[in-house]
Amino acid sequence: MVLLFCSHAVAGDFFRLAGKSTLEINEIGVWHKVDSQEPLSDFSSIEKWLTHAQPIEGTLVGHSGGYVTRLALKNNSAHTQTWFVNPTLTFVDIGLAFWQRDDGSVERLDEFSQLNDDRTPPLMHSQAIRLITQKQEQGYLWLYVDAKHYANPLSIKIYNAPAFYQNQLIVNVITIAAITVMLTLALIAVIIFFRTKNSITIACAGYIGFHGIGWALAAGLLDDIFSINSVNLSYGGILIFPFAIAFASQFTKLLFNCQQESFILARYLNTLAFACIVIGLLLPWINYSIAFAISHIIALVWITSSVAIGTKMLRSKFPRAKYYLFGNLSYGTALLIYVLLHAKIITISAYPELIVLFALAIDCICILLSLAEWLYSQQKNYNRSIYLARIDPLTNTGNRHLMNEKFAELKNNFIIVFIDFDGIKSINDQLGHEKGDLFLIEGASLMKRKIHDKGDVFRTGGDEFVWLFDVHKKNDLAALVRKTSILIAECEHELRQQGWYSAGISYGVATSLEGNNQSECLSLADKRMYKHKRSKKALLNPHEDQGITSHI
Structure with missing residues (x-):
């Protein structure tokens, strides 16, 4: 299969496409400037302008307007061949193509402009013209283009059918895939906006x-x-x-x-x-x-x-x-x-x-x-902000905000234990506030270890804490209330073992059976805690604070 051609400007010089699937024709010396104020629309007007025009020796990049060329082509094959002529045009308003045979007959080929390319094979970034030549047929391919701007060198590529369809597949798939990726990512960003604002x-x-x-x-x-x-x-x-x-x-x-x-x-x-x-x-x-x-x-x-x-x-x-x-x-x-x-x-x-x-x-x-x-x-x-807003920074237990959220989530029976540490004032006065803070830290850590996964610990004030137990079965309430008393006694004992000899724990317990809501139960537990504290003070020596021993 052989395709021979020459341009009007270099008649007599033939370029061969023998054993190759693609031929590229450089733009230099091929195109002729059309100075007409009106776009050309038929073969006779294109032929007229080409007869008198001089070829453009430089590149068309950066230029605009109409240009025309004539390529001498020959199908030097014994078979009818289909070719695809591909001017590398990014933008084109008018694209006309004519095939002039040796006998003088002229066939108008498909238009290849962006405005009218319905019949031409779609090719992203450029245009394509289908040219069917009979065996041993030769003639002239006339091209007329008009654009507001030529972004690339206006070279012309000629493909046989397999090469063109392969090129078309690569160009179109990469282009459409890349554009699809971008638009899909943009849509994802829009969806994220509606979720995050x-x-x-x-x-x-x-x-x-x-x-x-x-x-x-x-x-x-x-x-x-x-x-x-x-x-x-x-x-x-x-x-x-x-x-x-x-x-x-x-x-x-x-x-x-x-x-x-x-x-x-x-x-x-x-x-x-x-x-x-x-x-x-x-x-x-x-x-x-x-x-x-x-x-x-x-x-x-x-x-x-x-x-x-x-x-x-x-x-x-x-x-x-x-x-x-x-x-x-x-x-x-x-x-x-x-x-x-x-x-x-x-x-x-x-x-x-x-x-x-x-x-x-x-x-x-x-x-x-x-x-x-x-x-x-x-x-x-x-x-982190949510965490800091709900966690007491000193003891690393929940604060009142987190406690209220947990209260709102309660759906079953529950137990509330209101706890107040005894002796914290004496520790602060005699050992300093750093020791007082250390006592609260160790006390809170001990309480969290004791109740473990059974419930939650919250610090609601200086030395005041609340235990909250979510109880699924109503029949388990009484047993768990007894268990809390044991756990508090163990906490008090271990604190003294750690060197806090005068420290103690006053507490009050209330269950969901004793109030209409969590607030009533919390208030009842608070009252019982103060009652427990008063009863303990009545039994203590009035000079108890003087016996505090340093924490070692």
Whole structure:
């Protein structure tokens, strides 16, 4: 199978495709500028302009308007062959193709613009024209394109059918997969917002979502899905890009708590976000080539800023910075490759857009991971705050707030024991408050060990504690009340063994059978505790406080 061709500008020079599945035609010297104010629409007008026009010797990158070319092709095979001609156009408003045979007959091929490509094979980031040639057939392929901006060198690739479908599969699968990943991650961030109400999640959703939508527009995916013939949606990717960076800057500010950690950095990110929003609102009203350049400048500014911020935050021991930095380094490296490809400094056969798109998908995954790390740290801080708000810091027992919560959860029978340590005032007065605190710590620890998994211990005041037992069976109440008296006696005995010779425990017990609610039972246990304390004092020597011995 052999395909021979030559361009109008270099007639007589033939390029062979023999034993190869793909041929790439460089843009230099192939395209001719069309200076008509009106777009061309038929073969005769295209032929007329090509007759008088001179070929463009430089690259079309950065230019706009209409261009035409004529390629001399020959199917040097004994069989009918199907070829796919692929101009590497990111944006195209008009794309016309004609096949002119040697006998002078002209066949109009499928249109391949973003506005009208219903019959052409869908290919992300560029267009394709199906050309069927008979055996030994030769002729001229005429192409006319018109676009507001040429982002890439306008080379032409010619594939045989197997090579094209393989290329189409790779390009479309990578593109759709990357865009799907980004939009799915953005949706996850939105769902997280409705559950947490944290503004950082909306910033993350905007950051990832606008990138995903932007590439769905630029790649031509939304044009293929919605087939809107009046609007070229592919330009929208560049136009909405500043909004993605506005969200990205706010996400970064919130991710690293810049309001508290770095006022200057927070002000910079706020300024960048505001500038991007203003630019985003203005871009649709200016020349598209200028808009394209502005968006790329914003991209370079953002990549530089994000990598610098990520590096700084990683040095500041922010764990989430590792994901943030890795993602932006991947994206920044891909953008650098993209620029070098456009500048012809390096050459890669794959579409440069795919490299950037793949790296951006990795970046978005890393951004969501950094959000997850932030949410995890917030959850830890929240749990710690909840813990500190419900735990007595000295004795590490529950405080009154936690006791009230436990009371609210009670559904069965219960026992409340109100406890007051005797002798704490004398310990404080004679041994000092540090010894008094140590006594409370050891007393609380001893009580927790004694009741273990049978109930809970709460500190409700200076030396006042409450035991709470949730009893499932009503018949178990009496036995457990007797058990509490034994446990308190054991606590008192062990405290004295530890050196607190004059320490004692006054207590009162009440059960759920003795009150209408927990408050009544707690009040009854409190009264019984004071009654127990008075009865003990009546038996004590009036000079009991003088006999305190130091705790050893």
